[in-house]
Amino acid sequence: MADTYDFNSIERKWQDYWQERSLFHVERREDRPKFYYLDMYPYPSGELHMGHVRNYIIGDAFARYRTMQGFNVLHPMGWDSLGLPTENAAIKYDMHPVEWTEQCVRNMKQQFAKLGISYDWSREIDTSSPEYYGWTQWLFLQLYKNDLAYRGPGLVNWCPDCQTVLANEQVVSGCCERCDATVERTDREQWFFRITDYAEKLLGDLELLDGWPERVVRMQEHWIGKSEGFSFTLQVEDHDAEMEVFTTRIDTVYGVTFMVLAPEHPLVETLTEGTEFEEPVREFCQRAMAESVIERTSEETEKHGIFTGAYATHPLTGERVPIWVANYVMMDYGTGAIMAVPAHDQRDFEFARKYEIPIIPVIQPEGEELVGETMNESYIGDGEQINSGEFSGQPNREALEQIADHMEAEDIGRRDVNYRLRDWCISRQRYWGAPIPVIYCEECGTVPVPEEDLPVELPEDVDFSVTGNAPLSQVAEFMNVECPECGGPAKREADTMDTFVYSAWYYLRFPSPHEDEAPFNKDDVEYWLPVDQYVGGIEHATGHLMYSRFITKVLHDLGWVSFREPFASLFTQGMVYKDGAKMSKSRGNVVSPDALNEKYGTDTGRLYSLFVGPPDQDTEWSDEGVVGSHRFLWRVWRLATEHMDAWDGQLADLLPEDGTEAQREMRRNTHQTIMKVSDDFEGMRFNTAIAAIMELSNDLTDFVGSMDADDAADRAVFSEGVRALVMLLSPIAPHICDELWARMGEEPSLFERDWPEADESLAEEESITIVVQINGKVRDSIDVPAGTDMDDVVEMALGREKVAKYVEGNEIAKTIKVPDKLINLVVK
RNA sequence: GCCGGAGUGGCGGAACUGGCAGACGCACCAGACUCAAAAUCUGGCGGGGCUCAACACCCCGUGCGGGUUCGAAUCCCGCCUCCGGCACCA
Numbered sequence: 001m002a003d004t005y006d007f008n009s010i011e012r013k014w015q016d017y018w019q020e021r022s023l024f025h026v027e028r029r030e031d032r033p034k035f036y037y038l039d040m041y042p043y044p045s046g047e048l049h050m051g052h053v054r055n056y057i058i059g060d061a062f063a064r065y066r067t068m069q070g071f072n073v074l075h076p077m078g079w080d081s082l083g084l085p086t087e088n089a090a091i092k093y094d095m096h097p098v099e100w101t102e103q104c105v106r107n108m109k110q111q112f113a114k115l116g117i118s119y120d121w122s123r124e125i126d127t128s129s130p131e132y133y134g135w136t137q138w139l140f141l142q143l144y145k146n147d148l149a150y151r152g153p154g155l156v157n158w159c160p161d162c163q164t165v166l167a168n169e170q171v172v173s174g175c176c177e178r179c180d181a182t183v184e185r186t187d188r189e190q191w192f193f194r195i196t197d198y199a200e201k202l203l204g205d206l207e208l209l210d211g212w213p214e215r216v217v218r219m220q221e222h223w224i225g226k227s228e229g230f231s232f233t234l235q236v237e238d239h240d241a242e243m244e245v246f247t248t249r250i251d252t253v254y255g256v257t258f259m260v261l262a263p264e265h266p267l268v269e270t271l272t273e274g275t276e277f278e279e280p281v282r283e284f285c286q287r288a289m290a291e292s293v294i295e296r297t298s299e300e301t302e303k304h305g306i307f308t309g310a311y312a313t314h315p316l317t318g319e320r321v322p323i324w325v326a327n328y329v330m331m332d333y334g335t336g337a338i339m340a341v342p343a344h345d346q347r348d349f350e351f352a353r354k355y356e357i358p359i360i361p362v363i364q365p366e367g368e369e370l371v372g373e374t375m376n377e378s379y380i381g382d383g384e385q386i387n388s389g390e391f392s393g394q395p396n397r398e399a400l401e402q403i404a405d406h407m408e409a410e411d412i413g414r415r416d417v418n419y420r421l422r423d424w425c426i427s428r429q430r431y432w433g434a435p436i437p438v439i440y441c442e443e444c445g446t447v448p449v450p451e452e453d454l455p456v457e458l459p460e461d462v463d464f465s466v467t468g469n470a471p472l473s474q475v476a477e478f479m480n481v482e483c484p485e486c487g488g489p490a491k492r493e494a495d496t497m498d499t500f501v502y503s504a505w506y507y508l509r510f511p512s513p514h515e516d517e518a519p520f521n522k523d524d525v526e527y528w529l530p531v532d533q534y535v536g537g538i539e540h541a542t543g544h545l546m547y548s549r550f551i552t553k554v555l556h557d558l559g560w561v562s563f564r565e566p567f568a569s570l571f572t573q574g575m576v577y578k579d580g581a582k583m584s585k586s587r588g589n590v591v592s593p594d595a596l597n598e599k600y601g602t603d604t605g606r607l608y609s610l611f612v613g614p615p616d617q618d619t620e621w622s623d624e625g626v627v628g629s630h631r632f633l634w635r636v637w638r639l640a641t642e643h644m645d646a647w648d649g650q651l652a653d654l655l656p657e658d659g660t661e662a663q664r665e666m667r668r669n670t671h672q673t674i675m676k677v678s679d680d681f682e683g684m685r686f687n688t689a690i691a692a693i694m695e696l697s698n699d700l701t702d703f704v705g706s707m708d709a710d711d712a713a714d715r716a717v718f719s720e721g722v723r724a725l726v727m728l729l730s731p732i733a734p735h736i737c738d739e740l741w742a743r744m745g746e747e748p749s750l751f752e753r754d755w756p757e758a759d760e761s762l763a764e765e766e767s768i769t770i771v772v773q774i775n776g777k778v779r780d781s782i783d784v785p786a787g788t789d790m791d792d793v794v795e796m797a798l799g800r801e802k803v804a805k806y807v808e809g810n811e812i813a814k815t816i817k818v819p820d821k822l823i824n825l826v827v828k
Numbered sequence: 829g830c831c832g833g834a835g836u837g838g839c840g841g842a843a844c845u846g847g848c849a850g851a852c853g854c855a856c857c858a859g860a861c862u863c864a865a866a867a868u869c870u871g872g873c874g875g876g877g878c879u880c881a882a883c884a885c886c887c888c889g890u891g892c893g894g895g896u897u898c899g900a901a902u903c904c905c906g907c908c909u910c911c912g913g914c915a916c917c918a
Contacts, residue, residue, distance in 0.1 A: 617833090618912095688852080776847095781848070802885095
């Protein structure tokens with residue numbers, strides 16, 4: 001009687017074995033190709049559930065596969081422990097973030113160990129350690145010195161609950177992505193990274209990213225939001241002022257009947273000051289600005305505005321154009337001011353109708369005659385240019401170019417490009433972050449902290465309960481310093497950096513995590529980077545992934561790295577649902593890996609997580625399905641242990657040269673499965689790889705049922721299949737496979753063995769089933785030796801009763817022959 | 829509105845560039861083993877028709893309506909529904 005599958009002790013045993021032998025530790029080596037596999041690192045949280053864990057299982061299966069294939073695989077893990085998410089969690093559980101982080105990291109490491117994940121822990125990174133964030137401060141200084149970091153006023157997103165500003169990327173449908181509070185817009189001095197300087201490179205280099213999912217590329221493209229058009233300046237009548245506008249439709253410039261400023265626009269005050277319009281306009285603006293971001297940007301929101309009393313001069317016609325303020329113009333896109341062409345823009349149209357402003361069509365659609373007074377909606381299509389002076393009478397697209405040429409020649413404006421992307425606001429008025437390494441001196445102004453004084457350490461004893469002001473500003477010992485330049489009294493910057501700054505370069509730290517002379521060792525980075533496969537959630541499409549690309553490009557331009565893109569290939573895993581909702585602690589539908597381990601072992605959880613569906617698609621977790629995966633491991637266990645064979649010498653010597661039909665078929669299945677599984681692993685199609693492994697297991701069960709236990713050839717054929725099965729399954733369920741491997745008398749660990757190679761000649765089919773169709777409907781099938789001439793197959797088919805039935809009395813109009821697949825007889 | 833993705837049995841999902849739809853697994857049904865149950869093993873399992881029944885055979889079937897093709901889950905056109913992203917973007 002075979003032993004039982006005691007998964008708990010087996011898993012403990014092999015985890016110890018791997019750890020004792022430091023199996024997962026990697027170093028640079030030139031004799032193998034490198035492969036850098038990176039999972040997005042987590043921030044410390046109380047409990048991992050299977051929804052999170054699936055990501056790491058995908059990564060582990062793939063990293064193990066690549067290792068067995070002979071790659072030198074870097075597979076590291078770290079903690080995104082510094083920043084708002086951690087601080088909020090710590091506050092919630094009434095702990096200091098240091099304590100919270102320590103506790104979570106301890107827990108999570110243990111969970112990873114129990115899952116059997118092959119991380120090289122000698123490379124562990126903790127962003128809240130001064131060694132790490134000191135180099136993040138160094139990074140800040142590099143950007144500062146190169147004019148890519150600046151402090152300036154800006155309309156920023158303010159979360160009233162988190163009491164801090166948020167980057168645009170952290171605002172989701174007008175709400176804080178972390179706490180869901182409605183975000184407010186305020187004017188505050190903040191630190192920014194000039195990511196907009198890199199808009200063009202970030203956009204252009206998207207085409208280098210073949211290994212990225214289409215939708216992520218599209219999302220970034222849209223986020224950058226390039227639009228090409230024309231910018232020009234108008235003089236304001238009776239004021240020493242001018243206003244600049246941007247348009248994509250300069251061909252409609254003769255149709256301008258009013259101008260609009262955003263309520264926040266600084267010109268609003270200038271134009272109305274001391275006039276009868278001052279009071280009502282100010283009142284209007286205050287009301288408009290009080291509207292939340294959501295109300296303000298919804299298309300349903302009624303457009304409203306007010307006349308400022310001022311006029312601009314049309315640059316081409318010289319006509320007086322009234323200047324309005326309206327809620328539908330946004331300060332943070334373009335110049336915060338627009339030229340309004342009601343005849344050819346729906347928003348302007350609605351506004352003009354409401355306030356009885358003239359509508360002048362300047363583009364005539366073919367076969368129609370637009371009249372401003374009777375139009376029901378704006379016309380945004382192409383047509384013939386009219387009412388446009390010398391440019392009338394030609395197609396508007398041509399007129400557009402000519403008007404642009406003309407205005408450029410007259411020095412009224414220029415062809416211009418506008419981006420939706422905003423500079424990256426990186427300062428936070430919160431405690432748990434890296435202090436921005438800047439000192440304010442009364443004499444010298446803003447002084448960067450000298451590099452040799454880094455890190456600027458975050459003091460631990462700080463009251464960080466939510467206040468709205470940077471908690472560090474309360475800590476005198478921290479704030480008061482000598483100016484590094486003049487030695488006079490000075491104060492530190494009290495704001496800290498955003499979480500996303502640390503994660504924008506962590507992948508560069510893993511190759512040399514203990515480097516203390518530089519942020520990273522250049523040679524190590526050149527060896528390992530770019531990341532060959534990066535895996536994480538789609539929610540980082542426009543945040544973290546954009547920031548990381550930006551930082552890499554900056555470091556490239558400053559000569560620190562040779563590559564322009566950090567992640568060659570990106571894989572976005574799907575989310576796990578249970579009972580119809582996304583698995584999450586707050587919904588109470590989580591499946592804990594610990595409970596699963598206890599009951600079925602981690603190999604079962606790993607197997608099921610990969611079998612449940614394609615890893616890049618969302619999926620529904622089923623507790624019954626887990627049982628099925630567990631049963632399969634039991635079947636494999638019995639199959640291998642009940643017919644255990646240890647070999648003296650080489651298995652290959654015992655395999656039959658030719659063998660019986662059953663033997664040939666078994667070997668064919670074995671080798672076909674190796675091919676199929678290898679191919680599926682390559683595309684991370686673990687679900688179909690597992691299905692193929694299950695089929696091989698079923699085939700082996702059939703084979704062993706009719707095999708002659710005394711026949712050496714039969715036993716060898718069977719053993720070949722079982723050995724292949726165990727090897728193919730090992731990246732997915734490594735513990736049981738190492739145990740079976742060792743029991744078969746082979747040398748563990750499979751992690752160090754070579755991935756099996758298929759013998760293609762053995763995998764080849766001997767006989768093939770040809771489908772016979774009549775008029776495209778399947779009527780029969782014929783087994784023939786592989787490679788049979790299709791004309792012969794047609795002959796055979798015509799001789800068959802089933803086929804003759806349909807052909808008889810009809811004419812065969814056409815015969816379609818697909819070699820080794822099918823024939824289709826078209827009869828009339 | 830724009831950009832992605834998806835829609836296939838009771839369920840999760842297969843079907844690589846058009847070629848036997850439903851692999852693999854779950855659930856379910858029947859049988860074997862058992863005093864019994866669990867576990868395990870064997871078989872069945874899209875819908876309908878024909879048939880005493882089985883084998884066989886026939887028809888229908890991949891969100892809906894068209895089309896291309898000898899042949900469509902797959903390609904094209906027009907819709908519907910769901911999910912994700914962006915959105916008064918000038």
